[in-house]
Amino acid sequence: AQTVTQSQPEMSVQEAETVTLSCTYDTSESDYYLFWYKQPPSRQMILVIRQEAYKQQNATENRFSVNFQKAAKSFSLKISDSQLGDAAMYFCAYRSASQGGSEKLVFGKGTKLTVNP
Amino acid sequence: KAGVTQTPRYLIKTRGQQVTLSCSPISGHRSVSWYQQTPGQGLQFLFEYFSETQRNKGNFPGRFSGRQFSNSRSEMNVSTLELGDSALYLCASSPYSVYGYTFGSGTRLTVV
Numbered sequence: 538a539q540t541v542t543q544s545q546p547e548m549s550v551q552e553a554e555t556v557t558l559s560c561t562y563d564t565s566e567s568d569y570y571l572f573w574y575k576q577p578p579s580r581q582m583i584l585v586i587r588q589e590a591y592k593q594q595n596a597t598e599n600r601f602s603v604n605f606q607k608a609a610k611s612f613s614l615k616i617s618d619s620q621l622g623d624a625a626m627y628f629c630a631y632r633s634a635s636q637g638g639s640e641k642l643v644f645g646k647g648t649k650l651t652v653n654p
Numbered sequence: 655k656a657g658v659t660q661t662p663r664y665l666i667k668t669r670g671q672q673v674t675l676s677c678s679p680i681s682g683h684r685s686v687s688w689y690q691q692t693p694g695q696g697l698q699f700l701f702e703y704f705s706e707t708q709r710n711k712g713n714f715p716g717r718f719s720g721r722q723f724s725n726s727r728s729e730m731n732v733s734t735l736e737l738g739d740s741a742l743y744l745c746a747s748s749p750y751s752v753y754g755y756t757f758g759s760g761t762r763l764t765v766v
Contacts, residue, residue: 572754580742581657582757628697639710640685640748640755644697 539564541631543645550619551653557604558614558648560629568634571605571612572642577625585627588612590634616650624652656680658758660745666764672733675761679726679747685709686728687755688720691742700743703728704750735765 540563550556562571573585588596588605596603600620604613616623629645659678667673679686688700699712703722720730726747732739742762746755 570754574757579759580744580762581759582744582746582755584754584756587754637709638704638750639702640687640750641699641702641710641712642687642689642697642755643699644689646696 539566539569539631539633539643541629541643541645543627543629543648545648546646547649547651549651549653550616552619552621554619555615555617556619556650558616558627558629558650560612560614560645562610562612562629562631564610564631564633566633566635570632570634571603572630572632573601573603573612573614574628574630574644575623575625576628576647582628586614619652621652621654624650626650658745658747658756660743660758660761662761663759664762664764666766667735669735669737669765671735672731673735673763674729674731675743675745675763677728677730677745677747677758679728679745680749680756683747683749683756684726685748685750686722686726687746687748688728688730689744689746690714691744691760692740697744700730732763737765739763740765 571588574582600617626647630642687702702710722728742760744760746757
């Protein structure tokens with residue numbers, strides 16, 4: 538079974554600075570998808586960024602980018618120019634590409650990000 | 655366009671009762687999944703439905719069940735509630751693609 542590990546329960550960053558959240562995963566599969574979700578106090582999970590394992594190029598969405606190291610099974614999220622609205626729980630998630638079409642996600646335990654003004 | 659709608663937002667039930675939670679996916683989304691979120695266990699997959707068929711099921715007891723209707727709306731039911739069932743229950747929908755889920759805001763269930 539796949540597992541996802543987020544080793545940083547909490548992180549803090551100054552507004553306008555850069556922060557990197559870590560995520561490692563364990564799988565024997567070669568084809569899969571990785572996601573970062575953000576959960577603010579409103580509780581709704583919001584998709585931040587996604588990465589297909591077959592793509593070597595790291596995904597980027599505005600101020601959010603990932604460092605995907607397939608061999609190391611590492612998928613870190615970098616947030617540049619941090620804003621107060623970035624404060625939330627961040628979850629790393631894994632989805633197999635070979636589970637009969639199922640879109641089941643396996644989540645890490647999350648990292649609570651605090652942004653200081 | 656409207657997002658994923660979960661009702662009710664909050665629910666308080668007594669141990670031993672049963673509860674039904676509802677999820678209306680985004681229009682056109684045929685895949686609906688449910689997750690349980692607790693401080694101790696984190697986010698755990700409950701089940702997934704696609705075109706009214708259960709496509710995958712997590713490791714939860716049979717007290718947890720669900721279904722999907724022809725309009726893609728989904729319900730999950732928990733019978734004989736236990737204190738440990740207190741959690742945030744999240745529903746997510748997808749158009750069946752690799753683009754990831756859209757989640758609802760969840761139903762906060764408290765069992766007393």
